[in-house]
Amino acid sequence: MNAAHNYFQRLSRYYLWYTACFIAFLLALGLLEREGMPRLWIGYLFMFATIVLYATIGVITRTSNVSEYYVAGRRVPALFNGMATAADWISAASFISLTGSLYLRGFDGLAYIMGWTGGYCLVALLIAPYLRKFAQYTVPDFLAARYGGGAGSRGGPVRVIAVGATIIISFTYVVAQIYAVGLIASRFTGVDFSVGIFLGLASILVCSFLGGMRAITWTQVAQYIIILVAFLIPTMWLSTKHAGNPVPQIAYGSVLPKLAQREAQLVHDPREQDVRDRFLQRAADYQRRLAGLPASWAAGKREVQRKLDAARLRNASLTEIRAAERELAAYPKNPEDAVRVWTELKASNLARARPPEPHATPFPGASDEASDIRRNNFLALALCLMMGTAALPHILMRSYTTPSVNETRVSVFWTLFFILLIYLTIPALAVLAKYDIYTFLVGSDYHHLPSWISYWANVDRVNPLINVTDINGDGIVQLAEIAIDGDVLVLATPEIGGLPYVVSGLVAAGGLAAALSTADGLLLAISNALSHDIYYKIVDPGASTQKRVTISKLLLLAVAFIAAYAASQKPADILSLVGAAFSLAASTLFPPLVAGVFWKRANHVGAVSGMVVGFVVCLFYMLHTNPSLGGSLAAAWWNIAPISAGVFGVPAGFAAIVIGSLLTAPPHRSSAGLVDYIRAPEQAADSQAPTPQ
Template sequence: MTTTRSLYRRLRSTYLWFTAGFGCFLVALAVLEQEGMPRQWIGYLFMLGTIVLYATIGVLSRTSNVLEYYVAGRRVPALFNGMATAADWISAASFISLAGGLYLRGFDGLAYIMGWTGGYVLVALLIAPYLRKFAQYTIPDFLAARYDGGDGGRAVRLLAVAATIAVSFIYVVAQIYAVGLIASRFTGVDFSVGIFLGLASILVCSFLGGMRAITWTQVAQYIIIVVAFLIPAMWLAVKHSDNPVPQLAYGKLLSRLSAREAVLQQDPREAQVRDAFRQKATEYDERLRQLPVSWEVGRIEAQRHLDRIKQRNASLLEIRAAERALIAYPKNVDEASREWTEARDQYLARAEPLTPHAQPYPGTPEQSDIKRNNFLALVFCLMLGTAGLPHILMRSYTTPSVEDTRVSVFWTLFFILLIYLTIPALAVLVKYDIYHALVGSDYAHLPNWVSYWANVDKVNPLLSIADINHDGVVQLAEIGIDGDVLVLATPEIAGLPYVISGLVAAGGLAAALSTADGLLLAISNALSHDVYYKLVDPTASTQKRVTISKLLLLAVAFIAAYTASQKPADILSLVGAAFSLAGSTLVPALVLGVFWKRANHYGALAGMTTGFCLCVYYMVHTNPVLGGSAAGQWLHIAPISAGIFGVPAGMLAMAIVSLATPAPAHRIASMVDYIRAPEQ
């Protein structure tokens, strides 16, 4: 106890000094900006400064001790474990994408807030304290011991490892994608180069010091995250409502935003732009109906256009544009079908009438019912998925006792809510600013941030504004904005100094890196501890086990970075898939393993397999990106909510098979009694 208190006091002093130093760093950069330092250099200093900080913590925390590498020596004080877990939890999806999702979806975006926050309550009530009492290293460790059917839980362990890798890999790809987005915007490097620059920072912490280095780094990252997120939100709250508390300004501005939306809904110029998008969608629909003839005609026309401008000695710029158009033209009929379908759907989406931000489930009664059901299904999947995320559950092993784990969960919820209660307010504040300051402005005087973000990714633009109706005035329907841009661009939208833009980028980077560290460690530990040590070489020395874990971590990190460089999907879609998989595969086995003594290893195998297979089948069968079709949806449930079918199926399969097969051994029942017994 004395050692724990001493460590707490030392950590408190260290991080107070860190916070003060970080504040001085911000002030110094603000002064340098006023003195004329180029913006790009400020971006470099933020990126370099934070990465050097994380690398320094990683080097100072390096270890080859198994207990320290896997679970930080089980001595992290509850308050600091709460901060570290919050940083682990507040991923790129939360920091970068969630406010953008609320901006684009309005009320429907609240499903993420409700699901993720409610999910952490489930972690506190159903799983975390019981895992800590069991005192193992990984989630497959717990499941293998709980469902030992005489083979040492070998089969269950392998399934749990496969689920851990699948869930964590999808999730980590989203984080690394965010790293590339931030690095490319604030340093000017190519998106793919930015990914590998961020990867270097991830590896220094997780590779050298495992959970110990990650924990102390994540505490520092949380401080950066909360400062970076709150400052722009508070500034906008003061700017538009004279109230520095975003959550209080939120309600006042929502009514004003609704009034502005009503004006825009009646604007004939808005309707004109949406009609133009609808016409574009009709043209693509016609092309799709006339395939393969339309593809061949279009290819010939693109070649003839290039030949014509060459013959009339057009400018080099025109020739290059025609060449790029020919190169970008679909290479075959299948590619044309895919690209034109996507373009048609995008134009149809932009042709939709404006939906008021606060209106739940808009549309006809049938559409409203479908949207409501999808909202509830997504909340369910995110809640259950949270309770099954391996990198979050691993943190319950790092505290000194079960009591500390419970207290740690309280602090985690507190630190998460500081961000999550601000996110809906920030979405409204930014939307209010754009609807008043940008919409209706002159195209000849667009703010600088528009061109900055329009040029970050020229292949798939994150922001586009085009004068569709040629009136020289920006209409709302003419603004195409990616949800992943909104938070990063907020300081520029709000008119804040560029140093705050760098701060927000550092916060987004911290959110992505902190989660990526935990995910990569969860994958490498599952492979090294649960596969190599437990199944391949049980006599391996502790040094060898840690070395194997580090090598596997390197391999997984580079595979994930390569996958992220292919830009497989937006961040929220990737993360949503991970939650459905985690809930469908791991939650039935974890929850029934704690609360139902009759559950056995046959049931666990059946439940995990059924949940995983059904979830994957539904995603593949209904997601157009994976080759499926929305026509195959059950009850009109979107593929991101596949867990609504996978979790009950896994629970049911586990219950039926457990009851149909012999009960587990007496020692397994005694184990369940032990982990559920109150602490003395």
């Protein structure tokens, strides 16, 4: 006990010194900015300093010991494990995208806050303490032992399917994190998006490659401190600016009525209505083109080609000729392509033609039916996120790193506390940023736009993250003329609020820390599943500890580069990718994990059936209803959105477990005994725990 206390005290001193040095670094950069240091250099310094910091921790904590590499030696104190898990949990979706979702969707965006927070309650109550009591290395380890004949069992199909699920879920999630790394790096260093991805990847690999869970844990504690400071400073500034109160969780209640009043003004503003009418006209034009196919496609192509030829004949300016060339290059390649492009453009114009919805009104709709559909999707998404949280492999792995079962329970409390420090701030930031934009940007002179708009518009010129176009030509910015990507809002908040650029660099460092911390955990979950559960448990059970760790490191490298390539293709927005991962985790792993702990009759056949059926139902629904995957929203069951596919996959998985288990022989006595062990009183947990294999 005394040794553990001394270890805790030593760690506390290290991180207090680290926090003090980090604050001194911020103050120094602030002074350098006042003295005229270029913004680009500030961005470089933040990127360089944070990557060097994480790399230094990775080098110091490097290890080839199996227990240290997989579970940080099972000696991480509850407080620090809580901070590390919170950093693992607060991904790019939470730090970057969640505020943007609340900004764009209003009340509906709270489904993410409720689902992810409630999910951690499920982790604490249903899963984490029992996994720590089991004392192995991975989630497939637990499922293989529970459904395949006790601790040390190879587990056969259960282990293989669980590994497959871990890889698919974690890979989908990690692509979103690496995408965010590229977004941040390209904005704050000026490098190409794809180059930014691989710069961030280098930082990820140093920690996870050299030290596994040991290095990742201590890096994530440092990253959480950066995340917290980066998120709170601009939010507190906006809170003070608009409410005179530096506590945003309290202040934004006084800003909401002001925002509602401003929203009402914009709905009835004649100039806003004029812009919305123009978008309606554009949507109607695309509808006419769709109705006139294929003749409309051919006529349109001739017209675009004629404009280019005319510009060249009259020796028009190079800018005009290039614009005509881009228009021709962007024109649909054939009538089938025109159907897809014009349908998307029609939907986009119809969306921008709608007046702003009240931010604080729950489930607004043109009819009771429309309102009910939004409410049902809100509940379905919250449920999927809750159950997906309780089944994410990289989060559940952290329950193995604490010294005891009791420490695991305390660690979950600290995790919830550290997560809530951010999650209770996110709705406040969405309201404060929205009020700032609605009040100061809307109604401003179009020819004197803030510089941050052009910065962010140039990050991705193909699909601009923000676009302000004078649709009606009056020289005044209308709300309907602003198109903003939710992923840009948090990163641009300091500039929106008029803060020094050093705070923008700080927020970028926070977003980078959030993406890197989660990516580290996800990549380690994938490589450990392949090296420990496939290579060691199935292919070569006699492999030495050194060989097992080496195999894990090589697999980690391979998976990291594949994920980076996938992210460079910009497959979807961050929140959509993350939502898909949660539905897949909920459908595939949540039913066998819960049944494995609480129902002794669940057996091998039931577990295999549950995982396969849950995964197939969830994936089928996503493919069947997601337009970007070739499906159609018209095919949705009860109008449930594709992101909430888990609401069908989870019941199907549980039903398959029950039916498969009841129709076949009861589980082996050692499997049933494992259930009795992990649910027994805790006092004997550590002394009687199964020996790790």
